[in-house]
Amino acid sequence: xxxxxxxxxxxxxxxxxxxxxxxxxxxxxxxxxxxxxxxxxxxxxxxxxxxxxxxxxxxxxxxxxxxxxxxxxxxxxxxxxxxxxxxxxxxxxxxxxxxxxxxxxxxxxxxxxxxxxxxxxxxxxxxxxxxxxxxxxxxxxxxxxxxxxxxxxxxxxxxxxxxxxxxxxxxxxxxxxxxxxxxxxxxxxxxxxxxxxxxxxxxxxxxxxxxxxxxxxxxxxxxxxxxxxxxxxxxxxxxxxxxxxxxxxxxxxxxxxxxxxxxxxxxxxxxxxxxxxxxxxxx
Amino acid sequence: xxxxxxxxxxxxxxxxxxxxxxxxxxxxxxxxxxxxxxxxxxxxxxxxxxxxxxxxxxxxxxxxxxxxxxxxxxxxxxxxxxxxxxxxxxxxxxxxxxxxxxxxxxxxxxxxxxxxxxxxxxxxxxxxxxxxxxxxxxxxxxxxxxxxxxxxxxxxxxxxxxxxxxxxxxxxxxxxxxxxxxxxxxxxxxxxxxxxxxxxxxxxxxxxxxxxxxxxxxxxxxxxxxxxxxxxxxxxxxxxxxxxxxxxxxxxxxxxxxxxxxxxxxxxxxxxxxxxxxxxxxxxxxxxxxxxxxxxxxxxxxxxxxxxxxxxxxxxxxxxxxxxxxxxxxxxxxxxxxxxxxxxxxxxxx
Numbered sequence: 095x096x097x098x099x100x101x102x103x104x105x106x107x108x109x110x111x112x113x114x115x116x117x118x119x120x121x122x123x124x125x126x127x128x129x130x131x132x133x134x135x136x137x138x139x140x141x142x143x144x145x146x147x148x149x150x151x152x153x154x155x156x157x158x159x160x161x162x163x164x165x166x167x168x169x170x171x172x173x174x175x176x177x178x179x180x181x182x183x184x185x186x187x188x189x190x191x192x193x194x195x196x197x198x199x200x201x202x203x204x205x206x207x208x209x210x211x212x213x214x215x216x217x218x219x220x221x222x223x224x225x226x227x228x229x230x231x232x233x234x235x236x237x238x239x240x241x242x243x244x245x246x247x248x249x250x251x252x253x254x255x256x257x258x259x260x261x262x263x264x265x266x267x268x269x270x271x272x273x274x275x276x277x278x279x280x281x282x283x284x285x286x287x288x289x290x291x292x293x294x295x296x297x298x299x300x301x302x303x304x305x306x307x308x309x310x311x312x313x314x315x316x317x318x319x320x321x322x323x324x325x326x327x328x329x330x331x332x333x334x335x336x337x338x339x340x341x342x343x344x345x346x347x348x349x350x351x352x353x354x355x356x357x358x359x360x361x362x363x364x365x366x367x368x369x370x371x372x373x374x375x376x377x
Numbered sequence: 378x379x380x381x382x383x384x385x386x387x388x389x390x391x392x393x394x395x396x397x398x399x400x401x402x403x404x405x406x407x408x409x410x411x412x413x414x415x416x417x418x419x420x421x422x423x424x425x426x427x428x429x430x431x432x433x434x435x436x437x438x439x440x441x442x443x444x445x446x447x448x449x450x451x452x453x454x455x456x457x458x459x460x461x462x463x464x465x466x467x468x469x470x471x472x473x474x475x476x477x478x479x480x481x482x483x484x485x486x487x488x489x490x491x492x493x494x495x496x497x498x499x500x501x502x503x504x505x506x507x508x509x510x511x512x513x514x515x516x517x518x519x520x521x522x523x524x525x526x527x528x529x530x531x532x533x534x535x536x537x538x539x540x541x542x543x544x545x546x547x548x549x550x551x552x553x554x555x556x557x558x559x560x561x562x563x564x565x566x567x568x569x570x571x572x573x574x575x576x577x578x579x580x581x582x583x584x585x586x587x588x589x590x591x592x593x594x595x596x597x598x599x600x601x602x603x604x605x606x607x608x609x610x611x612x613x614x615x616x617x618x619x620x621x622x623x624x625x626x627x628x629x630x631x632x633x634x635x636x637x638x639x640x641x642x643x644x645x646x647x648x649x650x651x652x653x654x655x656x657x658x659x660x661x662x663x664x665x666x667x668x669x670x671x672x673x674x675x676x677x678x679x680x681x682x683x684x685x686x687x688x689x690x691x692x693x694x695x696x697x698x699x700x701x702x703x704x705x706x707x708x709x710x711x712x713x714x715x716x717x718x719x720x721x722x723x724x725x726x727x
Contacts, residue, residue: 268462271429276476277450286475290466 121354127347128152135343147344155348169349172326175244177356179314179325180307182245187303188296191254196284198255199262200270210259217252221313229316239320248313254299261295262288298371301364305357326353379440379453379530379563380405381426386435388421388587396422396587398435403580406561408554410578412568414610417584420535423567427456427533439531450479455524456533459540461516463508463523469495470504473523487526494525497556514545521553525560532557532564538573550576571611575599583607601716605723608649608716614678616649619688620720628715632685634662636710640717642726649716652678652693661707665690670700679706 123142127135130145155169197203198210221228228247237243265288273283289296314325324332330353333346361368381403388396396418403409411419424430426437428449436443444452455476463472470491477487495501498518508516517537524532534553538546554577557564568574574581575595583590583598583606591603602608608616621628621636623646628636636648655663664684671678677698680691684705692708700706717726 266460266462268458268460269464271427271449272456272458272462272464274429275427275449275454275456277479278475282479287464293466 124347124350127343128351130344132342132344136340151344151348155345155352167321167324167329169326169329169352171322172324172329173352173356175241175323176308176325176327176353178241179244179310180304180356182241183248183307183310184300184303186245186249187251187254188299190249191251191258191299192289192292192296194255195258195262196288199259200280200283213252213255215252216250221248225312225316232317238317239323243317244314244323244325245307248307248310251303254303257295257299258292261292265291294367294371296371297364297367301361301368304360308357381531381563381565382436382438382441383422383426384436384438386422386425386437387433388418388425388430389433394433394587396425399589401582401589401592403563403565405563408557408564408566408577408579409582410566410568410574410580411582411584412571412574412578412610413584415569418587419567419569419584422584423533423535423565426531426565427454428452453530454533455527455529455531456535457520457524457537459536461508461520461537461540463516463519465508468505468507469500469511469519469522472508472519473526476523476527490526490528491522494522497525497559498522513541514549517541517549521556525556530563532562534564534566536568537566538568539570546573553577571613575611581611583610585610601725602649603725605647605649605718608718612651614652614691614693616651616716617655617688617690618647618649619683619686619690621646621648623717628717630683630686631688632683634664634683634685636662636715637712638715638717639712640715640726642717642719645720646726647718647720647723649718650710650714652691654714655692655708655710657692657694657706658709659707661709663708663710665692665706665708667700667702667704667706669702670698672697681706 123140126141126144128151129148130141131147131150134141134145157168157170194213198206198213232238232243232247235243237246269287269291270283273287278286309327310325311327311331315328318324318328326349330346330349333349334341381401383399383401383403386396386399387394399422401409411422413419421430425432426439428444428447432445436445438444439452439454449456464475467475473491473494474487477490482490491504492501495504498521500515500518500522503511503515503519508519511519517540520537537553538549541549550573553566566573566577568577578595580592580594581598582592585606591598591607593601593603598607598611602611602616605618609618619630621630623629623638623640623642623644625643626638626640628638628646628648630636630648640646655665665679665681666684667679667681669680671680674697675695677694677696677700678691679694679698679700680689682688683690692706694700718724719726
C-alpha cells in the first residue's frame with residue numbers, strides 16, 4: 095500500500111528515528127564511556143560526548159592488565175577464547191547436522207524415522223536442563239578449562255539438522271539420479287552437489303550459530319576456572335564485581351565494545367549470503 | 378554392439394506388481410519409443426534399464442551382458458530427464474564434464490569431448506553460463522550434451538520434451554531424431570505423446586497397465602493395432618469403435634446397418650474405424666448425425682453419433698466442410714480399413 099500523505103510521512107519518520115535512538119543510545123554511551131578516563135566516569139552527570147582517552151583505554155584493555163590493580167587476563171586472550179568457542183560451536187554444529195541430515199534424507203536404514211525423532215527430541219534438552227550430567231561427563235573426561243570442553247557439549251543441534259533436512263528435501267530426486275548415472279558415489283554427491291546447493295543455508299546458519307556460541311554465558315562460566323580460559327562475555331560480568339573497588343567503567347565499556355565487534359563483523363561479512371539463505375527457495 | 382534385451386521383466390512394489398513379464402529385443406542403433414498413458418509403468422521400465430529401480434524378476438541385458446545388478450554408472454548409459462536435472466551451481470561446461478571428471482579422463486580429452494558435443498548441439502556460446510541463465514530449449518540441449526559427452530552405448534530419454542512449449546517441442550523432436558541417426562546410438566525414449574512416438578521411433582512399445590500391448594513399427598501399430606487399447610491410443614483423432622455382430626463376412630451394427638468385411642470372424646465383435654478412413658459418399662451405408670463440426674482449416678472434424686444408435690463417432694474430412702449440427706452425413710467404410718476386435722478380450726481378430 096502506497097500512500098502519499100505528508101502527515102503520515104512525518105509520523106513514520108518520527109517513529110523510526112525514535113526507534114533508532116532507542117537502539118543506538120546505549121551503544122553511543124558505551125562508546126563515550128570507553129573514551130574517558132577513570133575519574134571522569136565516577137562523576138555525575140555521565141558524559142554524553144566522547145573524551146580524549148579512547149586509544150589509551152583501547153591498548154590498556156586489549157593488551158594491558160585491564161583493570162588496575164588486578165592480575166586479570168588481557169582482553170585479547172578472552173576475545174580469542176570466545177572466538178575459538180563460537181567458531182567451533184558454529185562449525186561443529188553445521189558439520190554434524192549436515193551429515194545427520196544427509197543420512198536421514200538419502201539413506202534407507204532401519205529405524206530411520208526413529209533416529210530422526212530422537213534427534214528432534216533433543217530440542218527439549220538444552221544445556222540448562224542437562225547441565226549437571228553434562229558437567230559431570232566433561233569433568234570426567236578432563237575437559238574442564240579447555241576449548242573442547244567449551245564447545246563440544248554445545249555442538250549437537252536438532253534445529254540445524256531439521257533445517258538441512260528440509261533443504262535436502264527440496265532438492266529434486268533427479269539430481270541424485272543424475273549424479274548416480276554420472277558415477278558419483280554418496281560422498282562425492284554430498285561434497286559436489288549437496289554442499290554447494292546448501293551454501294547459502296550454511297552461511298545463514300553459520301551467522302545464527304556463531305552469535306549463539308558467542309553469547310554463551312552459563313556454560314563457560316561453569317567449566318572455566320582458569321582465568322586464561324574465560325570468555326569475554328563472562329569476564330564483563332566479572333569485571334563489574336571486581337572486589338572492593340568502584341567499577342572502572344571506561345575499561346568495562348571498552349571491553350563491551352570489543353565483545354560486540356566480532357558478531358557484527360560476521361553479520362556484515364555474511365549479510366548477502368545470509369539473506370539469500372533465508373529467502374531463496376529456488377533450487 | 379549395444380543391443381538390449383528385456384527378458385520377462387517384472388517389477389513389484391510390495392505385493393503390487395506394476396510391470397508384468399516385459400519381453401523385448403532391441404537391436405543396435407535402434408530408436409525405441411515406449412508409449413502409454415500415465416501410470417502405465419513406462420518410466421519405471423526405463424528406470425529399470427537405467428538401474429535407478431531394481432528389477433524384481435527377469436533380466437535386462439545390454440550387449441548380451443546381464444546388467445541387473447550393476448550400478449547405473451557402470452551400465453554405460455546416459456539419461457536425459459524430464460526436468461533436465463542439471464546441476465544448478467555448475468556452468469554448462471562443468472555440467473557436461475562432471476561425469477567424465479569422475480571417470481578420471483584426462484583434462485584435454487574432457488575438453489575435446491565437451492567442445493565436440495557443444496558444436497553438435499550449437500551451445501558453444503553458453504558453455505560458461507549457469508543453467509538458470511538459459512532458456513528451456515537451451516537447458517534441454519545441455520541435458521543432451523551431458524548425455525553425448527559420455528559416449529554411452531545407450532541413450533535413455535524420460536519425457537525430455539514435456540517441459541517445452543509446443544513449437545520448440547516439434548523442433549527439438551526433429552533434432553533428437555537427427556542426432557540419434559547421426560550418432561547411431563541405441564536409444565529408448567519414454568513419452569505419453571503419441572505424435573512424438575510415431576515420429577521418433579523405429580519401433581514403438583505400447584504399454585498399458587504394466588503389459589506390453591504391442592511392439593512394432595509405427596506403421597504396423599497404426600495399420601494393425603493389436604488391441605482396442607492400442608487402436609484408441611495411437612492416431613489422432615482417435616479411432617471410432619462400435620459393437621457389431623459378425624457372420625458370413627457381414628457386420629451388423631446395433632441399428633441394423635450392415636458393413637462388408639474381409640474377416641471370417643463370427644459372433645460379437647468390436648469394429649474400429651479411424652476418422653480419416655470414413656469417406657463421404659451420399660449413398661454410403663454409414664449414416665452419422667452431426668453434433669458438432671470442428672473446422673481446423675486443413676481438415677474438419679465432425680463429431681456425431683451413428684444414426685439410430687448412441688455410439689459417438691468422429692469423422693475427419695478434408696478442407697472446410699459445410700456440415701452443421703443435426704445434419705446427417707453418409708460415409709463409405711471400406712472393408713480394408715475396418716479393424717475387427719474380439720468384443721470380450723479386446724484383441725485384434727483381423
